[in-house]
Amino acid sequence: MIDTLKDIVGDSHVLTGTDMGKYSHDFTRSYAWTPLAVVRPANTDEVAAIVRLANDSKTAIVPVSGNTGLAGGARADGAIMLSLERMNAIREIRPDARIAIVEAGVVLSTLREAAEEHGLIFPLTFGAQGSAMIGGNLSTNAGGSNVLRYGNTRDLVLGVEAVLPTGEVVDLMSELHKDNSGYNLKHLLIGAEGTLGIITAAVLKLVPKPGAYATAMVAVPALDQALGLLNRLQQATGGAVEAFEYMPRSYIEQHLKTIDGAREPFEAPHEVNILVELGATAPRDTQPGPDGRAPIAAYFEDILAEFFEDGAILDAVVAQNEAQRREMWERREAAAEVTLSRQPIQNNDVAVPLDQVATFLDRANIMLGRVDPGSTAMVVSHLGDGNVHYAVWPKSQDPERMDAIMEGVEDIVLDLGGSFSAEHGIGTSKLPSMARRKNKPALAAMRAIKTALDPNNIMNPGKVLPPEN
Amino acid sequence: MIDTLKDIVGDSHVLTGTDMGKYSHDFTRSYAWTPLAVVRPANTDEVAAIVRLANDSKTAIVPVSGNTGLAGGARADGAIMLSLERMNAIREIRPDARIAIVEAGVVLSTLREAAEEHGLIFPLTFGAQGSAMIGGNLSTNAGGSNVLRYGNTRDLVLGVEAVLPTGEVVDLMSELHKDNSGYNLKHLLIGAEGTLGIITAAVLKLVPKPGAYATAMVAVPALDQALGLLNRLQQATGGAVEAFEYMPRSYIEQHLKTIDGAREPFEAPHEVNILVELGATAPRDTQPGPDGRAPIAAYFEDILAEFFEDGAILDAVVAQNEAQRREMWERREAAAEVTLSRQPIQNNDVAVPLDQVATFLDRANIMLGRVDPGSTAMVVSHLGDGNVHYAVWPKSQDPERMDAIMEGVEDIVLDLGGSFSAEHGIGTSKLPSMARRKNKPALAAMRAIKTALDPNNIMNPGKVLPPEN
Numbered sequence: 001m002i003d004t005l006k007d008i009v010g011d012s013h014v015l016t017g018t019d020m021g022k023y024s025h026d027f028t029r030s031y032a033w034t035p036l037a038v039v040r041p042a043n044t045d046e047v048a049a050i051v052r053l054a055n056d057s058k059t060a061i062v063p064v065s066g067n068t069g070l071a072g073g074a075r076a077d078g079a080i081m082l083s084l085e086r087m088n089a090i091r092e093i094r095p096d097a098r099i100a101i102v103e104a105g106v107v108l109s110t111l112r113e114a115a116e117e118h119g120l121i122f123p124l125t126f127g128a129q130g131s132a133m134i135g136g137n138l139s140t141n142a143g144g145s146n147v148l149r150y151g152n153t154r155d156l157v158l159g160v161e162a163v164l165p166t167g168e169v170v171d172l173m174s175e176l177h178k179d180n181s182g183y184n185l186k187h188l189l190i191g192a193e194g195t196l197g198i199i200t201a202a203v204l205k206l207v208p209k210p211g212a213y214a215t216a217m218v219a220v221p222a223l224d225q226a227l228g229l230l231n232r233l234q235q236a237t238g239g240a241v242e243a244f245e246y247m248p249r250s251y252i253e254q255h256l257k258t259i260d261g262a263r264e265p266f267e268a269p270h271e272v273n274i275l276v277e278l279g280a281t282a283p284r285d286t287q288p289g290p291d292g293r294a295p296i297a298a299y300f301e302d303i304l305a306e307f308f309e310d311g312a313i314l315d316a317v318v319a320q321n322e323a324q325r326r327e328m329w330e331r332r333e334a335a336a337e338v339t340l341s342r343q344p345i346q347n348n349d350v351a352v353p354l355d356q357v358a359t360f361l362d363r364a365n366i367m368l369g370r371v372d373p374g375s376t377a378m379v380v381s382h383l384g385d386g387n388v389h390y391a392v393w394p395k396s397q398d399p400e401r402m403d404a405i406m407e408g409v410e411d412i413v414l415d416l417g418g419s420f421s422a423e424h425g426i427g428t429s430k431l432p433s434m435a436r437r438k439n440k441p442a443l444a445a446m447r448a449i450k451t452a453l454d455p456n457n458i459m460n461p462g463k464v465l466p467p468e469n
Numbered sequence: 470m471i472d473t474l475k476d477i478v479g480d481s482h483v484l485t486g487t488d489m490g491k492y493s494h495d496f497t498r499s500y501a502w503t504p505l506a507v508v509r510p511a512n513t514d515e516v517a518a519i520v521r522l523a524n525d526s527k528t529a530i531v532p533v534s535g536n537t538g539l540a541g542g543a544r545a546d547g548a549i550m551l552s553l554e555r556m557n558a559i560r561e562i563r564p565d566a567r568i569a570i571v572e573a574g575v576v577l578s579t580l581r582e583a584a585e586e587h588g589l590i591f592p593l594t595f596g597a598q599g600s601a602m603i604g605g606n607l608s609t610n611a612g613g614s615n616v617l618r619y620g621n622t623r624d625l626v627l628g629v630e631a632v633l634p635t636g637e638v639v640d641l642m643s644e645l646h647k648d649n650s651g652y653n654l655k656h657l658l659i660g661a662e663g664t665l666g667i668i669t670a671a672v673l674k675l676v677p678k679p680g681a682y683a684t685a686m687v688a689v690p691a692l693d694q695a696l697g698l699l700n701r702l703q704q705a706t707g708g709a710v711e712a713f714e715y716m717p718r719s720y721i722e723q724h725l726k727t728i729d730g731a732r733e734p735f736e737a738p739h740e741v742n743i744l745v746e747l748g749a750t751a752p753r754d755t756q757p758g759p760d761g762r763a764p765i766a767a768y769f770e771d772i773l774a775e776f777f778e779d780g781a782i783l784d785a786v787v788a789q790n791e792a793q794r795r796e797m798w799e800r801r802e803a804a805a806e807v808t809l810s811r812q813p814i815q816n817n818d819v820a821v822p823l824d825q826v827a828t829f830l831d832r833a834n835i836m837l838g839r840v841d842p843g844s845t846a847m848v849v850s851h852l853g854d855g856n857v858h859y860a861v862w863p864k865s866q867d868p869e870r871m872d873a874i875m876e877g878v879e880d881i882v883l884d885l886g887g888s889f890s891a892e893h894g895i896g897t898s899k900l901p902s903m904a905r906r907k908n909k910p911a912l913a914a915m916r917a918i919k920t921a922l923d924p925n926n927i928m929n930p931g932k933v934l935p936p937e938n
Contacts, residue, residue, distance in 0.1 A: 096696050097824040143647050152647060154656075155624065168910035175822035177854040178612050178621060178891040180660055181899075181907060182933055183915045187623075187656030191649055208704055227565050235677055238707070238751035282707035284768075299753075353644035355566040385646040422647040430650075438650060441637035445922060446652045452921035453914060464651055 001057065005039050005080070008049045013040040013086070023064065023081050027131075028340075031072045031428075035062070035081040042086050044161060044169060044200045051198065051459075052167030054080055058456045063194040065104055065133035069140060070349075071427025073193045073463050084135045087200060090114050098206045099158060099175055104135025104199055111204070120206040123150035127333055138199050141191035143423030145332070148384035149242045149279070150207065152423075154190045159203035162189050165196070165454035175203050188449070193425055194460040196453050210279030211286030212294030213242070215325040216304065219270035219315040224358035226274060229312055230384055236303050237278055240285075240296070244384035245275040245332050246357075251380055252331075258341045259334050263327070266315045274383065275332050293320075335380045339391045346392040346402045348409045351422035354386045360416055364390060367408040372396050375405070387422040410437055426464045435466035470526065474508050474549070477518045482509040482555070492533065492550055496600075497809075500541045500897075504531070504550040511555050513630060513638060513669045520667065520928075521636030523549055527925045532663040534574055534602035538609060539818075540896025542662045542932050553604045556669060559583050567675045568627060568644055573604030573668055580673075589675040592619035596802055607668050610660035612892030614801070617853035618711045618748070619676065621892075623659045628672035631658050634665070634923035644672050657918070662894055663929040665922050679748030680755030681763035682711070684794040685773065688739035688784040693827035695743060698781055699853055705772045706747055709754075709765070713853035714744040714801050715826075720849055721800075727810045728803050732796070735784050743852065744801050762789075804849045808860045815871045817859040817878045820891035826855055829885055833859060836877040841865050844874070856891040879906055895933045904935035 005014045015023070015038040025032040036059070041047045054061040060079035067074055074081075088105035095118040102111060108122075108129040115122045124137060126144030136142075138160065142153045150156065159174035172186050189197055220226050223246070230244050247255075249271045256262045265273055278300055280286050285296040297318065304316040319325040339345065352360045361379065368375055374395035381388040392405050410420050410433060420433040434443065447465055450457075474483045484492070484507040494501040505528070510516045523530040529548035536543055543550075557574035564587040571580060577591075577598040584591045593606060595613035605611075607629065611622045619625065628643035641655050658666055689695050692715070699713050716724075718740045725731045734742055747769055749755050754765040766787065773785040788794040808814065821829045830848065837844055843864035850857040861874050879889050879902060889902040903912065916934055919926075 094824060096700065097822055098700075099822075141649050141653075143649075147647060154653070164910060164914060168913070170911045170914060171908045172911060173886075174888065175886055176820045176888050176891070177823070178616060178820045178851070178856045179888040180610050180612075180892055180894045181888050181890045182895060182903060182912070183665070183918060184610075184623070184656045184660055185911055185914055187653045188918075191653055196652070208708070231565065231567075234750075236751060238709070238749060238754060239677070240707070280707060281703075282705060285707060351645045351647045353566055353568075354646070355563065382647070387647045417642075417644055419643065419645050419648040419650050421650045422645070423649055425649045426651060434651060439640045441633060442639045442641060442654055443651070444637070445633060445639060445654055448921040449652060449657075449918055452917040 001059065002037055004053055005037060005050065009039055009041050009046050023083065026072065026074065027068055028070065031075050033075045033077040035076040036078050038081045038083055040083045040086050044163065047082065047163045047198055047200055048167050048169050050080065050082055051163050051165065054458050055165060055167055055456055058458060060461050061458055062460050063135065063198040065135035066107065066131045068128035068132040069136065069427060070424045071429045073140065073425060073427030075428055082198065084133065093118060095120060097175065100204045100206055102134050102204060103201050104133065106134045108132045108134065108137060115206050116209060119209050121209045122156065122204055122206055124153055124156060127336060134202060135199050138190050138202055139192065139194045140425045143387065145243050145245060145382060147382065148244055154187055156205045157186065157190060157202055158205060160186050160189055160199050161201040162197040162199045165459040173201065173203055193427065193464050195450060195464050197459065208281045210281050212280050212296050213325065214278040214297040214300040215319040215328055216276050216300065217265040217317045217328055218274045218276050218304065218313050219266060220272045220274060220313055223272050223361065225312065226272065226383055227355055229307065233276065233303065240278040240280055241276065241384065242279040243275060243277040246381040246383040247273045247332065248379050251338065251378060254338050254341065254378060255331055255334055258338050265331065266317060270314055275328055335389065339378050342393045344394065344397065346394055346405050348390040348406065349422050349424040350390060350409065350413045350418055350420055351385065351387045352413060352416045352418035356416045357381065357383060357386055357388060360388060360412060360418065363412045364409055367412060368392065368405065371404050371408050372401050428463060431466040470528065471506055473522055474506060474519065478508055478510050478515050492552065495541065495543065496537055497539065500544050502544045502546040504545040505547050507550045507552055509552045509555050513632065516551065516632045516667055516669055517636050517638050519549065519551055520632050520634065523927050524634060524636055524925055527927060529930050530927055531929050532604065532667040534604035535576065535600045537597035537601040538605065538896060539893045540898045542609065542894060542896035544897055551667065553602065562587060564589060566644065569673045569675055571603050571673060572670050573602065575603045577601045577603065577606060584675050585678060588678050590678045591625065591673055591675055593622055593625060596805060603671060604668050607659050607671055608661065608663045609894045612856065614712050614714060614851060616851065617713055623656055625674045626655065626659060626671055627674060629655050629658055629668050630670040631666040631668045634928040642670065642672055662896065662933050664919060664933050666928065677750045679750050681749050681765050682794065683747040683766040683769040684788040684797055685745050685769065686734040686786045686797055687743045687745050687773065687782050688735060689741045689743060689782055692741050692830065694781065695741065695852055696824055698776065702745065702772065709747040709749055710745065710853065711748040712744060712746040715850040715852040716742045716744070716801065717848050720807065720847060723807050723810065723847060724800055724803060727807050734800065735786060739783055744797055804858065808847050811862045813863065813866065815861040815863055815874050817875065818891050818893040819859060819878065819882045819887055819889055820854065820856045821882060821885045821887035823855045825885045826850065826852060826857060829857060829881060829887065832881045833878055836881060837861060837874065840873050840877050841870050897932060900935040
């Protein structure tokens with residue numbers, strides 16, 4: 001097996017033993033594993049040859065790119081770990097057609113920088129973008145902070161190329177905005193976490209880079225008024241809201257304790273704090289006026305003043321320069337550091353309908369007080385997407401009580417029509433939730449598709465789909 | 470069988486014999502068929518019971534809603550034809566969450582009217598919207614004229630409920646903007662043309678209704694400059710372009726000949742005529758100024774004047790009132806009437822990358838002159854989507870020459886990275902194209918999925934996937 005792998009990719013690109021170090025755990029070190037070997041193909045043909053070898057010998061194969069997942073989706077005990085890192089070419093950027101054609105191993109931030117040279121952006125953005133790669137972004141349908149305006153990863157993808165579990169290459173490298181020619185395999189592969197095939201390349205949409213941003217911290221009287229504020233902002237700005245991020249007072253306080261140099265967002269403390277960012281591309285919004293500021297910033301201040309007048313907001317601070325904007329974003333982007341500042345942690349990445357976030361939090365906090373009195377919820381939310389990161393610092397260290405918290409969160413989420421996994425995916429960490437909570441006929445259909453496309457169950461086995469019994 | 474169907478839905482909702490008249494042909498009468506029976510269930514449970522009956526008895530079943538498809542996807546010879554027309558409830562519109570929850574038999578224009586009462590729109594729009602229904606819209610992933618701004622049907626759907634070929638009901642009625650919990654069955658069912666299951670209900674996205682439109686006919690020196698114009702317009706307006714529709718001179722002339730009262734769009738004739746529409750929701754763009762016009766209209770005129778100055782456009786006429794706007798749209802929406810004004814017709818609904826439309830048309834016209842000298846191409850295009858309706862009035866009446874035209878168009882489309890089916894779908898009419906042109910491993914994967922979910926091949930059999938040999 002090892003020799004055959006070396007024949008395919010060359011001796012230096014098959015790693016075994018201690019050379020596999022960095023490929024043997026996830027980046028938070030929540031999971032560790034020992035692959036059979038790590039193999040680093042240079043192109044799609046080599047990926048296909050490796051997959052055929054795995055399929056013929058019924059050997060498990062686990063694709064990995066940036067390895068920044070949070071759900072254990074790259075665990076690879078005894079498996080061939082196929083790293084896409086050498087397939088890192090940005091093959092083409094066509095500014096007129098607003099597309100980028102890239103290989104799976106391109107680092108997200110590298111693509112973002114390349115697009116910016118053309119006045120365009122690839123709008124996917126989140127904390128790990130300096131190491132996360134396109135292959136993993138697509139395979140997990142990554143989310144992040146600008147989904148509100150630009151959609152999830154799948155909404156940014158025109159075409160993909162993938163190696164199926166049989167080793168066949170599906171070429172769906174469409175650059176098209178309309179293509180109704182059979183079942184949508186692209187959307188099936190995106191978000192399948194590498195269990196239906198290995199995405200090797202993609203055609204991605206680019207959008208104009210906003211020429212100006214207007215960013216503010218806004219305090220709202222109550223969380224259940226926030227959606228109304230968002231809708232009014234969208235109405236007033238013609239849909240220019242790029243981000244709408246909720247931080248409760250408890251988060252602000254923990255941020256002040258955890259991060260050196262952290263400052264209060266407002267003079268007086270508020271319970272409901274929202275980071276709002278507008279982005280504008282039209283010259284009349286972006287070209288600096290006599291005061292050196294973009295019109296959108298002045299315009300944003302007028303809107304906020306009006307909202308303040310009628311009581312829709314309690315307070316607002318608009319960033320006056322890039323440094324102030326960065327400080328606002330750093331407060332939000334410190335979420336992982338703030339949340340992980342205490343251990344153990346019971347983490348929930350959930351979504352509810354847009355108008356149910358406040359209800360969810362009220363009910364979850366009541367549940368928490370009942371199941372584990374004295375525990376603390378550390379919440380941060382992509383509020384414009386209905387996505388809540390509900391992390392719990394348990395009072396109890398009892399694993400059964402931790403599970404009870406998870407189940408309690410799931411009960412409420414499902415009752416509100418939500419999802420137990422919003423953007424982090426299933427991997428192995430959410431397999432119990434899938435087994436308990438996913439609509440049974442849907443789960444059966446997923447299993448049927450998995451078996452049809454991967455009859456030997458070699459492709460990232462044991463992820464996404466829980467065992468049948 | 471008939472008796473059992475009557476037990477499920479009641480006697481009056483099982484039609485046979487001459488009662489099946491209007492269910493026995495498509496609306497253009499290009500196809501006719503004789504169903505075994507037409508059955509009209511009242512709810513999802515009845516749909517599931519009918520499907521189980523069909524599956525147990527291995528009887529073909531063909532779902533139909535508005536029956537406005539153009540590709541023969543509802544042909545139902547000897548099959549149970551399951552009409553969703555009675556499942557026509559708009560269950561709920563939640564304006565704050567910007568969603569509508571609807572059953573499959575809701576007529577598209579009915580939903581559009583209901584949304585407008587809340588100041589919102591469901592942005593899917595096309596000629597047949599007065600009879601097309603949501604079930605068919607989703608099953609065919611319908612396109613239309615506003616895809617440029619709002620996406621295809623699949624981009625407007627948050628959740629679906631469907632009855633699988635086994636009769637099981639998958640409840641994916643998510644209202645969520647982020648939901649990574651397993652394979653995306655929603656996107657698999659959308660666009661599958663009823664071959665993988667029957668969509669019975671959906672959660673749809675609504676968006677703010679533009680408070681003002683600015684609409685113009687614009688003449689451009691050459692088609693290959695149109696994409697640059699679109700990008701400049703998007704840049705100048707912050708992405709406010711709702712529609713960008715191309716009509717060549719030959720279309721304008723045929724329109725003048727075909728439609729009573731039709732008028733020239735410009736004083737002098739131009740070769741490249743584009744209907745451009747901007748939509749605005751922000752009050753500063755929509756609230757009428759002293760002259761009674763919305764600022765966006767004045768703003769649009771300034772932009773067009775600038776483009777005229779630097780030679781990017783040759784001429785422009787901005788609609789000064791709703792009547793003038795309607796006249797511009799009626800010219801475009803007469804496409805079916807104009808195109809079908811001569812028979813026979815060889816129709817191609819294709820898509821190419823945004824920057825390849827001019828190349829496609831140049832090459833297609835050369836091909837046409839070679840394959841069938843004296844024939845005429847009647848072209849109209851959703852240019853902002855790369856979607857070209859390339860209809861041919863053949864000189865020859867020879868079916869083989871008609872096929873040669875279709876193959877010639879496909880050759881060019883595929884060479885340019887395009888698709889032989891942009892928005893009309895496969896049905897039965899494009900089965901030869903699927904067999905010839907679709908990526909073989911992709912087609913094999915589709916067949917594997919079909920077999921996995923519909924082992925008895927009862928669900929709209931013979932559509933989308935060509936026979937294997």
